[in-house]
Amino acid sequence: MAAEPQGSKDATPPTCAHNRSFLDALPFGDRTDFEDAARGFIGTLPKVEFRNAEGRVIFSLEDYAFLAHEQAPDTVNPSLWRQARLNMNNGLFQVSDRIYQVRGFDISNMTIIEGSRGVIVIDPLVSTEIARAGIELYFQHRGRKPVTAVIYSHSHVDHFGGVRGVIDEADVKAGNVIIIAPDKFMEEVTKENVLAGTPMLRRAMFQFGGLLPKGPRAQVDAGLGKVISRGTVTLIPPTQIIKKPIEVHTIDGVEMIFQLTPDTEAPAEMHMFYPGLRALNLAENATHNLHNIYPIRGAQVRDANAWAKYLNEARDRFATKADVVFAQHHWPIWGNARLLDYLGKQRDTYKYLHDQTLRFMSHGLKAGEIAERLALPKSLEKEWHVRGYYGTFSHNAKAVYQRYLGWYDANPANLNPLPPVERAKKTIAYMGGAAAAIARAREDFAKGEYRWVADAMSQVVFAEPENTAARELGADALEQLGYQSESATWRNAYLQGARELRGGMTVPAIPSRAGTDIVRGLSLDLFFDFLGVRLNGQKAEGKTAVINWEFPDTAQRYALTLQNCALTYLADRHAEGADAAVTLDRATLNRVILRELALPEALAGGLVKIAGNGMKVAELFALLDDFTIDFEVVEPLCTH
Numbered sequence: 001m002a003a004e005p006q007g008s009k010d011a012t013p014p015t016c017a018h019n020r021s022f023l024d025a026l027p028f029g030d031r032t033d034f035e036d037a038a039r040g041f042i043g044t045l046p047k048v049e050f051r052n053a054e055g056r057v058i059f060s061l062e063d064y065a066f067l068a069h070e071q072a073p074d075t076v077n078p079s080l081w082r083q084a085r086l087n088m089n090n091g092l093f094q095v096s097d098r099i100y101q102v103r104g105f106d107i108s109n110m111t112i113i114e115g116s117r118g119v120i121v122i123d124p125l126v127s128t129e130i131a132r133a134g135i136e137l138y139f140q141h142r143g144r145k146p147v148t149a150v151i152y153s154h155s156h157v158d159h160f161g162g163v164r165g166v167i168d169e170a171d172v173k174a175g176n177v178i179i180i181a182p183d184k185f186m187e188e189v190t191k192e193n194v195l196a197g198t199p200m201l202r203r204a205m206f207q208f209g210g211l212l213p214k215g216p217r218a219q220v221d222a223g224l225g226k227v228i229s230r231g232t233v234t235l236i237p238p239t240q241i242i243k244k245p246i247e248v249h250t251i252d253g254v255e256m257i258f259q260l261t262p263d264t265e266a267p268a269e270m271h272m273f274y275p276g277l278r279a280l281n282l283a284e285n286a287t288h289n290l291h292n293i294y295p296i297r298g299a300q301v302r303d304a305n306a307w308a309k310y311l312n313e314a315r316d317r318f319a320t321k322a323d324v325v326f327a328q329h330h331w332p333i334w335g336n337a338r339l340l341d342y343l344g345k346q347r348d349t350y351k352y353l354h355d356q357t358l359r360f361m362s363h364g365l366k367a368g369e370i371a372e373r374l375a376l377p378k379s380l381e382k383e384w385h386v387r388g389y390y391g392t393f394s395h396n397a398k399a400v401y402q403r404y405l406g407w408y409d410a411n412p413a414n415l416n417p418l419p420p421v422e423r424a425k426k427t428i429a430y431m432g433g434a435a436a437a438i439a440r441a442r443e444d445f446a447k448g449e450y451r452w453v454a455d456a457m458s459q460v461v462f463a464e465p466e467n468t469a470a471r472e473l474g475a476d477a478l479e480q481l482g483y484q485s486e487s488a489t490w491r492n493a494y495l496q497g498a499r500e501l502r503g504g505m506t507v508p509a510i511p512s513r514a515g516t517d518i519v520r521g522l523s524l525d526l527f528f529d530f531l532g533v534r535l536n537g538q539k540a541e542g543k544t545a546v547i548n549w550e551f552p553d554t555a556q557r558y559a560l561t562l563q564n565c566a567l568t569y570l571a572d573r574h575a576e577g578a579d580a581a582v583t584l585d586r587a588t589l590n591r592v593i594l595r596e597l598a599l600p601e602a603l604a605g606g607l608v609k610i611a612g613n614g615m616k617v618a619e620l621f622a623l624l625d626d627f628t629i630d631f632e633v634v635e636p637l638c639t640h
């Protein structure tokens, strides 16, 4: 059942010893999390495996059957193994009176609150197929009721993508269902998925290990849950936005206090307290792992200080009056004393991470030195829920550094070093050539110095991408690092790196495309920003254009200027003496972006009208690059 990646090797003696050391250091005898993760279980599906309309499997727990063993194999850090087993809990759970959760069907949870007329759904998972199955499971056990409201706790796809699986947009338009989201929700959803969408998608393959087989030598978990489902992602825009720091609303008879928490786990996020139910929902700001101040898929760095501040306020204002606290991942904590303890420790973890990083910075330590030095304080290190299954202290400390001081460490030797390939060639030459470097690295590998071996062999690969011995030794080192990682995201990244060193980059050349609903939700500002991102600066050398745009269906206009290889725009303006004017409905633009309609076809059909010098418009579009996700990461780029 469990698949082994091609060329994978067993754990070495240093890896076995490293992993065994966790067994002594952590309180494995404490079963509280296992009890909490199973508490309130109502039922699940006979087989948790979901397919899309074409019959392709989009999420399956069947592949994870190997996690039935309590004992971790040598190739998995026992602390991560424990988390991976906890994340196997699945089905419908009762959290408290009127509050239910579907867990383990996707990477995130769907929370269902029973209102007076129907049910309120919070965060309908990633894919419509699974959200539908989740709500059906609830109906099966609790009776069929209308969905009266959907709440998106924040702007990440695992908290809205399945929305069309639980409601129909017609009911939203008719006013039968309201959709609530935090301030700037739509802006952040589209921003995250568009401007830097392509590199993030490729890098996410490393963070989540979605391309890896599942097994003791491969992907076992993602920290927050098993893996992201790959079904149909949708989005229906919210009808009601929470704009003030605190807002109180009664939704389908349930009183809810919303607390905005901008710049925490997501740029647009909010906590919810349900006073009548004595229940606190912390979205994704307090989960059973250290979260990411910076996810290694790449993102703008988050604010650890704000994170701690909002947790502190929620604890003070709401948690004191709560009997249960839960989030949109993992399992709840019951009992006022326990949840106050839990939230205090979560808060202190983020605050400690933030403040101690800044303290070390103020003593002159560089990011890599801080990452090496910073660890959980003794009073927190045995708390399972702050351990780094998703984020790590190491990469989070570097993120805090980056937020305040950026990528540069102030050592001018690092200000303008040679780029990776040239630097690697000189370094390997100084080492006495690839063969000498590999010979020394083999000795270090035998001693368990995998971090250095991975680094040194990466230099050889960048100098000589065809050097099979370096690729294999580098892969072996990454693999042992993966086996040792307590963090699921590090394990996935290391093992994906090993896979690409061994087998080459096998990602298909598919374009990264935003889904239909995301494109519909895109602001025109963001559309024109993204055109600028696609403009090929070299090809645009010497070219100029001024183009007016008119969107009659939304009564919007833009003036777009190309000069100095840069595309700029002004909203609500038309430029005097423009080269051309383009008139099209926003609906037509969406179809063009989604490639449902080619531009020449749209012109021929009269859906797009161009006045003035049409050649200028054609010339501009010929300057735009298309992006695909098939770029090399662990070796030099070969095609771009």
Ligand SMILES: [Zn+2]
Residues within 6 Å of the ligand: 108, 156, 158, 159, 284, 328, 329
């Ligand atoms: Zn999430």
